[in-house]
Amino acid sequence: MIRINLHSLRRRLDLYERLMRLDKPIGILLLLWPTLWALWIASQGHPDPMTLWIFILGTVLMRSAGCVINDYADRDFDPHVQRTRERPLAARQVGGGEALMLAAILSLCAFVLILPLNREALWLSFPALFLAASYPYTKRFLAIPQAYLGIAFGFGIPMGFAATLGEVPFLAWMMLAANVAWAMAYDTEYAMVDREDDLKIGIKTSAISFGRFDVIAIMLCYLVTLGLLAWVGHRLGYGWCYQAGLIIAAMIAGYHYTLIRNRERDRCFKAFLHNNWFGAAVFAGIVMELNLAPALGH
Numbered sequence: 001m002i003r004i005n006l007h008s009l010r011r012r013l014d015l016y017e018r019l020m021r022l023d024k025p026i027g028i029l030l031l032l033w034p035t036l037w038a039l040w041i042a043s044q045g046h047p048d049p050m051t052l053w054i055f056i057l058g059t060v061l062m063r064s065a066g067c068v069i070n071d072y073a074d075r076d077f078d079p080h081v082q083r084t085r086e087r088p089l090a091a092r093q094v095g096g097g098e099a100l101m102l103a104a105i106l107s108l109c110a111f112v113l114i115l116p117l118n119r120e121a122l123w124l125s126f127p128a129l130f131l132a133a134s135y136p137y138t139k140r141f142l143a144i145p146q147a148y149l150g151i152a153f154g155f156g157i158p159m160g161f162a163a164t165l166g167e168v169p170f171l172a173w174m175m176l177a178a179n180v181a182w183a184m185a186y187d188t189e190y191a192m193v194d195r196e197d198d199l200k201i202g203i204k205t206s207a208i209s210f211g212r213f214d215v216i217a218i219m220l221c222y223l224v225t226l227g228l229l230a231w232v233g234h235r236l237g238y239g240w241c242y243q244a245g246l247i248i249a250a251m252i253a254g255y256h257y258t259l260i261r262n263r264e265r266d267r268c269f270k271a272f273l274h275n276n277w278f279g280a281a282v283f284a285g286i287v288m289e290l291n292l293a294p295a296l297g298h
Contacts, residue, residue, distance in 0.1 A: 026276060
């Protein structure tokens with residue numbers, strides 16, 4: 001009897017892991033990179049260790065909660081999409097009420113986690129939660145819901161500045177704008193994979209809205225992202241290390257063009273996953289600029 005219960009518990013936890021997408025960490029990374037950009041810039045390369053760990057763990061928790069809410073919102077659509085039909089909610093392996101309870105627990109844990117932060121960061125956690133919970137429903141009425149996703153995925157930027165400086169400078173909002181453009185680029189690549197299915201079921205995505213200009217739009221979004229980040233570096237007086245990070249990120253974006261130009265599903269999905277390295281390149285440039293360049297006397 002005990003073995004049966006343990007087996008049932010293990011199977012349930014496996015379903016929750018898949019529902020939270022812990023088996024697919026790319027979403028965590030795409031959410032984490034802009035948060036790390038902000039924490040390093042706001043702290044001039046020396047983020048408080050406790051604050052850093054709070055944001056890292058909070059990112060995992062909120063991304064997990066967001067995935068659960070997303071699958072709950074799409075539970076009647078996902079069975080008709082080839083890539084998502086086996087998700088636990090779509091396959092009716094997890095109930096709707098059970099999923100909402102899981103999302104609530106994850107959100108509560110994230111809120112408890114940030115309680116040691118200052119009042120400014122705590123206040124910003126409320127719009128962050130609203131953005132994460134409402135994004136899945138924007139696919140029903142927004143032509144480009146990826147822009148909304150960019151705000152939700154980038155809200156760690158103003159929160160990081162608030163937690164570090166007690167305020168959110170204009171520069172932080174420009175970084176958030178850069179993240180919106182980046183999210184539009186990588187999530188359009190993602191949407192290109194499901195375009196045919198989304199057209200059948202009536203979901204709105206940027207891949208559909210951009211139509212035959214989708215590839216051009218993606219590359220323009222990368223250009224806007226890099227342009228805004230270059231402006232941030234200029235305002236802060238950053239030098240060659242930061243610029244090198246942006247150049248590498250630009251080369252990565254160029255590689256993505258070679259993957260998506262023929263609109264093949266597998267290659268578009270590969271480009272989406274590869275955006276982890278775009279975010280990492282920008283972060284590496286920031287770290288080198290703030291931690292390595294001073295040691296070298298630049």
